[in-house]
């Protein structure tokens with residue numbers, strides 16, 4: 001497996017790109033650690049597949065370099081890059097047996113026969129496919145066929161990295177979590193460098209040690225699931241991760257106080273007044289809702305209650321603070337009477353953003 005470095009990489013599908021908006025990938029520098037399990041997460045059209053195809057060599061970037069263990073492979077064709085790629089839909093040989101399908105990538109590399117047999121048995125066992133080995137692929141379900149694709153991606157030991165492009169899209173939801181944990185177990189066992197593309201936050205957060213969040217052609221944060229939750233580096237990460245996403249409220253800051261309209265909110269750190277678009281971000285999990293009137297002395301600010309939704313695992317209060325919509329997750333025993341209430345925020349979990357980027361305050 002290899003470490004992958006992207007140096008001032010950018011890509012435009014246009015022949016003569018004029019400005020940033022013409023780039024599907026804006027200039028980026030990034031390192032993918034050898035043996036890392038990464039999820040590449042972002043909404044449709046943010047550039048995930050473009051980035052993956054540049055790493056695999058299916059696409060040559062308009063600028064910058066791709067390095068595998070310090071070797072520049074930007075101009076190297078996919079076959080010579082030693083990358084395994086698993087796509088959304090099964091890529092297998094229907095007329096071959098499952099065993100032959102799994103053996104194929106190894107035969108191609110002239111791996112000795114005893115090694116092929118051992119490796120295929122190991123991967124089939126890890127994917128719970130041992131009994132299917134003698135069967136023709138043609139007669140299998142879509143799920144089983146995609147498992148063969150995963151197996152073909154995982155079977156080689158000499159790949160620089162394994163790239164997965166939304167590989168569980170066609171898989172039955174019941175099987176999804178099972179396959180995800182099998183992939184994770186295989187990662188622990190073999191230490192593959194894995195990049196797993198998805199637009200599904202649950203899939204990303206359960207699979208990866210490190211999540212790379214993309215938005216509009218840019219990597220806006222690389223972090224552990226906890227970091228993305230606790231300290232979203234960009235307001236987009238706040239919206240995109242979490243359900244409901246982070247509340248983002250326009251404010252001004254001065255010292256340890258943020259002001260949203262006439263309401264004052266305490267901050268854990270001190271901030272100099274800032275120009276530009278200043279906002280505070282607080283997750284619905286860190287908003288406490290109290291009866292109206294639990295006001296100034298307890299740090300609460302008045303809100304209007306526009307609704308309470310029961311989503312099964314918890315209830316969500318929909319509120320308006322100085323006219324701005326926001327949400328709070330309610331503990332089981334919380335009661336809301338009428339259409340007004342007071343909210344307070346846990347200062348340690350209030351983030352401040354300037355022009356969408358998180359800024360650090362002074363201790």
Ligand SMILES: Nc1ncnc2c1ncn2[C@@H]1O[C@H](COP(=O)(O)OP(=O)(O)OP(=O)(O)O)[C@@H](O)[C@H]1O
Nearest residue numbers: 013014024042043044045046047048049050051199
């Ligand atoms: N071959 C192409 N020619 C021109 N534009 C393209 C091409 N492929 C992708 N794009 C554009 O580049 C941008 C990024 O697309 P990309 O497929 O990389 O996004 P994605 O995050 O993988 O989306 P999805 O999850 O829908 O696959 C989009 O605006 C898309 O329309």
